[in-house]
Amino acid sequence: MNFKHKYLFLLPGLLVLLAILIFPIGFTVRLSLSSWDSFYPALDFIGIENYVRLFTDDARFWEAFGRLSLLSVTTVFLQYVIGFGLALIVWKEIAFQRFFRVLFLIPMMTTPVIMTVIWRTFFHESLGPVNDILSHFNLAPLWLSSETLSKFTVMIVEVWQWTPFMFLLLLAGLLSLPKEPFLAASIDGAGPIRTFVYVTFPLMAPISIGAIIIRLIEASKIMDTVYVLTSGGPGTATETSSFYIFIKGLREFQFGYSAALSLTYLIIMIISFTIIAKILVKLMVRGN
Amino acid sequence: MRVLYTSLKYLAVVLWSTFVIAPFLWAVSTSFKDFQSVTNGATYIPWVDFEPNLEGWRALWKSPAQGGVDIVEPFFNSVFVTASGSLISIVLGTLAAYALSRFTFKAGFIRNGDITFFFISQRIMPPVVLAIPFFIMLGKFSLLDTLAGLIIVYIVLLMPIAVWIMVDFFNKVPVEIDETALIDGCNPLQAFYKVVLPNSIPGIIVAGMFCMIFGWTDFFFSFILTFTEVQLLPVAIVALNSSITPWWSLSAAALVSVAPLVLVAFIVERYLSKGNLSGALK
Numbered sequence: 021m022n023f024k025h026k027y028l029f030l031l032p033g034l035l036v037l038l039a040i041l042i043f044p045i046g047f048t049v050r051l052s053l054s055s056w057d058s059f060y061p062a063l064d065f066i067g068i069e070n071y072v073r074l075f076t077d078d079a080r081f082w083e084a085f086g087r088l089s090l091l092s093v094t095t096v097f098l099q100y101v102i103g104f105g106l107a108l109i110v111w112k113e114i115a116f117q118r119f120f121r122v123l124f125l126i127p128m129m130t131t132p133v134i135m136t137v138i139w140r141t142f143f144h145e146s147l148g149p150v151n152d153i154l155s156h157f158n159l160a161p162l163w164l165s166s167e168t169l170s171k172f173t174v175m176i177v178e179v180w181q182w183t184p185f186m187f188l189l190l191l192a193g194l195l196s197l198p199k200e201p202f203l204a205a206s207i208d209g210a211g212p213i214r215t216f217v218y219v220t221f222p223l224m225a226p227i228s229i230g231a232i233i234i235r236l237i238e239a240s241k242i243m244d245t246v247y248v249l250t251s252g253g254p255g256t257a258t259e260t261s262s263f264y265i266f267i268k269g270l271r272e273f274q275f276g277y278s279a280a281l282s283l284t285y286l287i288i289m290i291i292s293f294t295i296i297a298k299i300l301v302k303l304m305v306r307g308n
Numbered sequence: 309m310r311v312l313y314t315s316l317k318y319l320a321v322v323l324w325s326t327f328v329i330a331p332f333l334w335a336v337s338t339s340f341k342d343f344q345s346v347t348n349g350a351t352y353i354p355w356v357d358f359e360p361n362l363e364g365w366r367a368l369w370k371s372p373a374q375g376g377v378d379i380v381e382p383f384f385n386s387v388f389v390t391a392s393g394s395l396i397s398i399v400l401g402t403l404a405a406y407a408l409s410r411f412t413f414k415a416g417f418i419r420n421g422d423i424t425f426f427f428i429s430q431r432i433m434p435p436v437v438l439a440i441p442f443f444i445m446l447g448k449f450s451l452l453d454t455l456a457g458l459i460i461v462y463i464v465l466l467m468p469i470a471v472w473i474m475v476d477f478f479n480k481v482p483v484e485i486d487e488t489a490l491i492d493g494c495n496p497l498q499a500f501y502k503v504v505l506p507n508s509i510p511g512i513i514v515a516g517m518f519c520m521i522f523g524w525t526d527f528f529f530s531f532i533l534t535f536t537e538v539q540l541l542p543v544a545i546v547a548l549n550s551s552i553t554p555w556w557s558l559s560a561a562a563l564v565s566v567a568p569l570v571l572v573a574f575i576v577e578r579y580l581s582k583g584n585l586s587g588a589l590k
Contacts, residue, residue: 029411030407033403033404034404036400036467037427102324114321118581122573122574126573129521129573131524131566132525133545134541134566135566139331140549141559149334149350149352191580241434248546262435266436269439282436285437286433286434289432
């Protein structure tokens with residue numbers, strides 16, 4: 021179908037988006053080549069000095085990046101496994117089916133930072149309910165101020181918040197599957213486990229890949245939760261890339277350097293997502 | 309075997325439900341506490357563990373000068389910014405999605421798929437990358453610390469979602485609908501708003517819900533781009549967290565801010581059960 025006024029439909033949205041985005045992106049590129057900071061707030065030109073510093077003299081950035089990879093891959097994996105499990109359970113007949121479907125969706129509707137404020141009181145080391153219950157077993161874990169455990173706390177909050185999103189995408193997928201393969205499987209006498217391995221999982225592979233990629237993209241941006249829960253601490257134990265760039269740019273006002281960090285981070289993200297998508301397609305589709 | 313499977317299933321559901329509900333129950337309980345019952349260690353059940361009172365809830369209506377945590381204005385700011393941002397994104401996004409689904413575009417090596425990808429790929433952009441240039445750009449136009457400035461930023465945040473959901477939706481609406489309208493003598497503009505649009509209400513509602521969720525729950529941009537004049541709800545509540553925390557009013561405020569969208573969960577479930585989401589979400 022064609023139509024000479026077709027641009028009337030496309031252009032308003034496209035132009036608005038371009039107009040809002042062209043300056044920020046162009047400006048970030050230019051800024052990354054300058055030494056703009058709070059002492060010398062001007063757009064000078066220092067070549068690729070910022071990038072040299074980033075690659076040779078900034079272990080903290082790469083540590084934050086490693087931590088981000090660990091956090092996002094682990095939480096997305098957990099969200100996928102739990103979300104898929106829950107979706108499978110309420111997909112079939114179960115008591116109070118619709119109640120559980122609504123309940124399992126609720127966390128994704130809540131504002132992450134606000135729930136994190138609640139989680140902070142929940143995991144409070146002396147006044148929170150978790151340690152109150154654990155104190156009966158003579159345990160008092162330092163949920164927010166231990167280097168190892170604070171990462172785990174961030175993961176718990178992330179899994180609580182975003183498993184529903186995975187659940188939603190996967191349940192929507194399950195509900196849209198054709199019925200015939202399942203009929204065929206039951207005629208062949210396949211039990212629930214065999215049906216899952218040979219029918220459900222392969223049919224769900226494309227949806228699974230889509231859902232995992234969407235969640236990985238969102239998880240790679242994590243910083244709100246970290247900011248409220250631990251402020252990146254203790255020390256830098258829960259600092260993620262976004263949070264580190266935020267500190268450099270909007271706390272220490274090293275605009276030039278943080279622009280270089282931003283662009284590097286963005287490019288690494290795009291490359292990793294492309295690679296991860298390829299690997300997932302290989303693993304999940306070709307395997308069957 | 310069958311019994312074992314069923315009991316495991318219910319065990320899993322009950323465990324996960326407990327985990328989902330726990331922070332809400334804790335917040336409800338905390339919102340009725342006072343200084344005493346918070347600082348003497350964890351307490352749970354009103355009247356049994358502590359004497360409940362309404363201070364936390366009353367504080368929501370008082371101004372900070374009276375020791376309150378005025379969240380009424382931030383609440384309506386949030387409603388206004390989320391609604392405007394979503395509306396603009398849905399209108400522009402639906403039009404663009406219709407164009408991308410029905411017409412062919414060619415410019416050099418760029419095809420429809422590339423334009424769609426451009427729209428959707430904006431979600432990859434970490435907010436922190438855009439924060440500094442937005443800060444400087446809005447400053448140049450005197451839009452820092454204004455509702456208008458935030459709405460502009462929210463369009464970038466939300467339009468990709470609208471386009472993503474609507475392109476898939478229009479791809480599922482048969483082209484024959486448009487063609488019949490054209491044969492009946494409509495021009496394509498009329499065909500769009502008289503025939504296609506009324507048939508797209510479910511898709512638009514789904515897109516609208518997702519725009520609302522991602523708009524209402526955003527924190528970072530309003531945190532960076534507003535200071536004193538304009539405050540959105542999440543920023544107002546997180547600000548409470550940093551002072552000497554009044555847990556009771558903090559919990560009450562959090563519950564108020566979370567409540568409106570919990571209703572959205574019911575609508576999403578309805579669409580899910582009717583099978584309307586499966587097409588729109590793939």
